[in-house]
Amino acid sequence: MSLLQIERDGAVTKLTIDRADSMNPLGAPGDGDEFARVCSEINADMSVSCVVLTGAGRAFSAGGDVKAMRDKTGTFGGSTPAISDGYRNNIHMMLRALYSIRVPVIAAVNGPAIGLGCDVACLADIRLASDKAKFGVTFLKLGIIPGDGGTWILPRVIGMSRAADLFYTGDVIDAATAKDWGLVSEVIAHDSLLDTAMEKARKIAAMPPHSLRQTKMLLRQGQQVNYDTALEMAANTQAMMHTTKDHAEGVAALLEKRAGEFTGE
Numbered sequence: 351m352s353l354l355q356i357e358r359d360g361a362v363t364k365l366t367i368d369r370a371d372s373m374n375p376l377g378a379p380g381d382g383d384e385f386a387r388v389c390s391e392i393n394a395d396m397s398v399s400c401v402v403l404t405g406a407g408r409a410f411s412a413g414g415d416v417k418a419m420r421d422k423t424g425t426f427g428g429s430t431p432a433i434s435d436g437y438r439n440n441i442h443m444m445l446r447a448l449y450s451i452r453v454p455v456i457a458a459v460n461g462p463a464i465g466l467g468c469d470v471a472c473l474a475d476i477r478l479a480s481d482k483a484k485f486g487v488t489f490l491k492l493g494i495i496p497g498d499g500g501t502w503i504l505p506r507v508i509g510m511s512r513a514a515d516l517f518y519t520g521d522v523i524d525a526a527t528a529k530d531w532g533l534v535s536e537v538i539a540h541d542s543l544l545d546t547a548m549e550k551a552r553k554i555a556a557m558p559p560h561s562l563r564q565t566k567m568l569l570r571q572g573q574q575v576n577y578d579t580a581l582e583m584a585a586n587t588q589a590m591m592h593t594t595k596d597h598a599e600g601v602a603a604l605l606e607k608r609a610g611e612f613t614g615e
């Protein structure tokens with residue numbers, strides 16, 4: 351059975367992590383390949399303009415498979431070099447694939463997002479939380495370190511002090527605290543979470559496809575480059591957008607007081 355269940359709703363792709371019987375653990379052999387394939391297909395399909403990522407059952411993802419860690423199997427088995435390669439060639443492949451998605455990604459966090467599961471949620475552009483969601487990066491409690499890039503992404507989401515607090519204590523925070531800390535944008539009644547996420551995704555997907563993808567690229571690059579470089583990138587990208595049919599349609603729609611109908615041209 352596939353790890354990711356894929357559903358299309360117009361220009362929105364919904365991805366569901368589906369190992370509900372064990373709270374959607376990640377990192378089993380082959381997970382990186384599956385994420386890489388699915389994310390590559392999304393990037394190649396210009397009819398996709400937004401992704402909603404969620405978990406099946408009562409969890410978003412409980413993180414790495416602790417039983418596999420105990421039994422020293424799969425990604426967590428073998429020699430030190432073998433385990434290192436398991437991270438690089440499987441878990442990190444999965445994370446790189448998610449980070450490389452060129453369209454906006456909404457994480458609809460329906461329950462616990464712990465360890466690797468929290469890192470996965472943080473790779474989304476927008477995080478919406480069920481009132482049953484919980485967040486934690488509990489690696490130290492297992493005698494390991496944050497091995498999934500969380501020390502890079504989490505401080506960028508909630509700041510260094512709060513990220514350090516979570517990493518060093520292993521505390522798990524509820525959805526209300528996550529919103530207060532800026533980890534999620536909204537806390538939503540559990541039964542309404544997916545409907546709300548899909549509604550937001552459809553609103554995003556109604557935007558001009560090329561401008562939408564370029565805006566995500568500029569947001570990402572803007573976190574890594576200086577201001578002058580960001581302005582130069584914006585000037586070059588904006589010049590391209592001004593020559594598109596979607597720009598002409600957007601201007602006409604505004605002046606005519608109607609919704610724009612964008613085609614990706």
